[in-house]
Amino acid sequence: MKSPRRWWTGSGERQKSCNPPDCGGEAMMGEIYVLLDHSKGRVDTLSRETLALAQQLGRAHGLGVKALLLCGPSRSAAENVAGLQVDEVLVASHQRLEQYDPDAHCHALTRILAQDRPLAFLMGHSYQNIDLAPKLAASLKCGLVTDCIGCRIDGESMVFVRQMFRNRINADVRVRSPHPWIATLQSGAGAGNDLLEGSSPVVERTVDLSGLAHRRTVVETVGAVKEKVDLAKADMIVAAGRGIKRKENLRLLEELAEVLGAELGASRAAVDSEWLERDRQIGSSGQSVAPRLYIACGISGAIQHVVGMRNSANVVAINTDPDAPIFNLAHYGIVGDLMEIVPALTRKLREEKGR
Amino acid sequence: MKVFTCLKETPSRDTRYELSPDSSWIGNAEVTHEISECDEYALEEALKLKEQHQGEVVLLTAGRAESEKSMRKGLAMGADRGVLILDRERELSSPYRVAAALEKVLQDQEYDLILTGTQSDDYGYAQTGPMLAQLLGLPHATIVMQIQVQEDRGSVRALREMESGWFEWVEIPLPAVLTIQAGISQIRYATLRGIMQARRKEIRKIELGGLGLDLSSMPHLEIERLYFPEQTSKAEMIEGTPDEIASTLVDRLRREAKVL
Incomplete structure (x- = not known):
């Protein structure tokens, strides 16, 4: 399988040394724990990636790595994790852990982590863990860095890299708290x-989860749309972002899509503005696509969108902002007004077709 | 129905950022501020709940003294009153500390629901809401797109966004904390009458130092360095008039990328 293109590679530059009071300047020792999320008995891709990162850090810095799995009494996921290269797979099974329940999951993790106090506890940045991690951090009174795009060990401390200010600025963040970070x-x-x-x-x-009140009930799970447009199979996609500014401008993209035989896609911003239906949304809260050609029109390239389209074979980005992160993964970049560029492109393609 | 809405004032969404000389924070001298986007949607939901169930909407902000301006906007939209925790030295720069300060103020208040945005436009940690719930011992739900209060059942149903176009309705007992997603509704404008009324509405100011919090004992996220994402682009930048660009691009897509 082709590994996904990395859209951001980190600076690699070593930071100035810094001794947190609880580490005394020694090299870091201890263990990294990784939460394995799973569904239908299989560990999900994001957890596998997170564990791969922990294995890499562990090998490079002589740290232990343990995987942690919460599951129901049937333990179907536990059967599939014994083949991982880790020091131990810790399995906690309980009726209350069968489905995600923030109280039960937080309680179980708090018990295990407060007892073991590993150096760090890493989780995939999934919708479930967005809900769980801050509750867990407050319960343990430990620091949490969410939505990290990188993580490195710097001497006796860990540096987490994430984006701030609506993804415009990167930050190196250190946690000052008891372990686990x-x-x-x-x-x-x-x-x-x-x-x-x-x-x-x-x-x-x-x-022991007995006596833990049952507070959250899942009433219903619903799909976004009844007749879903399956963009995953699309050969070409013309995608609209915030930069198209008005619904009327969508026509320009429709014409381009028509001459190419492409599907229309959208960033979250374009869907929220009701320019396109939610079944055309691409990104972490929409579909993941891998067409041969992806034309991003007025899409800045926020990570939430990028995770859904970075496996596209060829990316064309049209944006007025030369600093837009979408240009980092584009193969062809055009800085300019899509209201002019897109019609010119449509004209050119029609012209060639007519020949 | 009494709803607290936690608002944060953050740099305007169209800010073109500069960094401070030591790269520890943003350096723009004259940044305008506004209510963080998700928080504005949280306020809109709170105001809708007040219309459906009567009651009161109270704004709760921790921030600089200037945050009062954003709070006045919230009051003009229809909130009844506000509480401002004055964080003059920017000590509340980590989510646990913010949650602890909010908790302290909420301890002796009555409420049915606490709403806030899923994440802020500055740090964007998406932690304060669930942390506040945990500190208050309340249930929570994050990334909420719709709210239905079940007054007879003493509970709230929330539609949560999940991966890949899926959503789930969850039900939790009141009082509860919900974090609201951006883009879920049409945010109302303040009317002229609302703006006039807002001037007379109360904003109670509390000094952070007066809350008696031991901030130094709380988890802290230290921002070591801010920097703009490295331009790792290998993109061929195509320039010219729109027609020239179109010709070049079609040529590249045909000869190099071989997709046409």
Whole structure:
């Protein structure tokens, strides 16, 4: 499988040394724990990526790595994790852990992490963990860095890289708190999916969740749309972002899509503005696509969009802002007004067709 | 129905950022501020709940003294009153500390629901809401797109966004904390009458130092360095008139990329 293109590679530059009071300037020792999210008995891709990153950090810095799995009594996921190269797979199973329940998950993790106090606890930046991680961090009174696009060990401390100010600025963040330092990691933050296989002992961890009130009930799960447009199979996509400014301008993109035989796609901003239906949304809250040609029109390239389209074979970006991050992963970039460029492109393609 | 809405004032969404000389923070001297985008949607939801269930909407902000201006806008939109925790030295720069300050103020207040944005336009950590819920011992739900209060059941149903175009309705007992997603509704404008009324509405100011919090004992996220994302672009930048650009691009797509 082709590994996803990394859209941001980190600076690699070593930071000035800094001794947190609890580490005394020694090299870092201890363990990194990784949460394995799973569905239908399989560990999900983002968790595998996060674990691959932990394995890499562990090898480079002599740190132990343990995987942590919460599951229901059927333990179907636990069968599939013994083949990972980690020091231990910790499995906590309980009826209350069958489905995601923030109270039960937080309680179980708090018990295990407060007892073991690993150096760091890494989770995938999934919708579930966005809901869970801050509650867990408050429960443990530990620092949490969310939505990380990179993570490195710098001497005796860890540096988490994330974007701030609506993805315009990167920040190197250090946690000042007792261990574990908690982080949620974006897809692409680590080495990709190069997970080391091996064998590891499975260690049962019992968690007592009796007496824990049942507060959150999932009433219904609903799909975004009834007749879903399947963009995953599209050969070419013309995608609209905030930069198209008005619904009327969508016509220009429709004409381009028509002459190319492409599907229309949209960033979240374009869907929220009701320029396109939600079934055409591409990104973390929409579909993941991998067409041969992706033309991003007025899309800035926020990570939430990028994770859904970075496997496109050829990316053309049209944007008025020369600093827009979309140009970092584009193969062809055009800085300019899409209201002029797109019609010119449509004309040119029609002209050639007519020949 | 009494709803607290936690608002944060952040740099305007069209800010073109500069960095401070030591790269520890943004350096723009004259940044205008506004209510963080998700928080504005949270306020809109709170105001809709007030229309449906009567009651009161209270704004709660931790920030600099100038935040009062953004709070006045919230009051003009229809909120009843406000509480401003004055953080003059920017000590509340980590989500746990913000949550602890908000918790302290909320401890002796009555409420049915606390709403806030899913994430802020500055740090964007998306932590304060769930942390506040945990500190208050309340249930929570994040990334909420619709709210239905079930007064007879003493609960709230929330539609949560999930991966890949899926959503789920969850039900949790009141009082609860919900974090609201941006872009879910049409935000109302303040009317002229609302603006006039807002001038007379109360904003109670509390000094952060007066809350008696031991901030130094709380988890802190230290921003070591800010920097603009490295331009790792290998893109061929195509320049010229629109027609020239179109010709060049079609040529590249045909000969190099071989997609046409």
